[in-house]
Amino acid sequence: MSHIKLELKQSQLDKIKSICKNFRNDEGELINVLHKCQEEFGYLPAEVQEVIATELNISVAKVYGVVTFYSFFNMIPKGKYPISICTGTACYVRGAEKVLDEFKRALNIPVGETTPDGKFSLSCLRCVGACGLAPVVTIGEKVYGRVSPEGVREILAEYENR
Structure with a gap:
């Protein structure tokens, strides 16, 4: 997925600066600032990270390092229907990887990406x-159990005409 340069509007810039200011522009509050900004924007594109780095007087590399280290931060927008496959031990030994492979094949995207229409991530x-x-497998708040690779298309079909 190529990175499209995002132009932040003045209102968005002001919002990021305001969030940073609420945390006293304190470098030690970086994770809290990132959470608030992700709540506001839905994800943390490079342009948002750059403003945060400037406001907290830290390097962009440090901000990026934190964003990429913690799995709950997203650098690309989530789809309307975010799909998550559990890869914990029980799910893994019962075939979660084959289910994941089928979702990747059906949606034609790798893990961490969103479909071009913005419908699924x-x-x-x-x-x-x-x-x-x-x-x-979870899609948004809905939990699907005992999912087989053969059941993937059926699950996706539920969301086709939404």
Whole structure:
């Protein structure tokens, strides 16, 4: 996925600066600032990270390092229907990887990406806490249990005309 240069509007710039100011422009509050900015924008593109770095007087590399280290931060917008495949132990041993491969094939995107129409994004997570239903897939708030690779197209079909 090529990076499209995002032009931040003045109102967006002001919002980022305001969030940073609420945390006293304190470098030690970087994670809190990132959470608030992601809440506001839905994701953390490079342009947002650059403003945060400037406001907190730290390097862009440091901000980027934190964003890429923690899996709950996103650098690309999530799809309307974010799909997560659990790759925790129970799900993994019951075939989660084959289910994940089928989602990648059906959507024609790798993990961490969003379909060009913005409908679906694909990610992995460690444990949903529904190990008895392994392998587990979530789409938004909805949980699908005992998913097989053959069931992937059927699940996606539920979202076709939404």
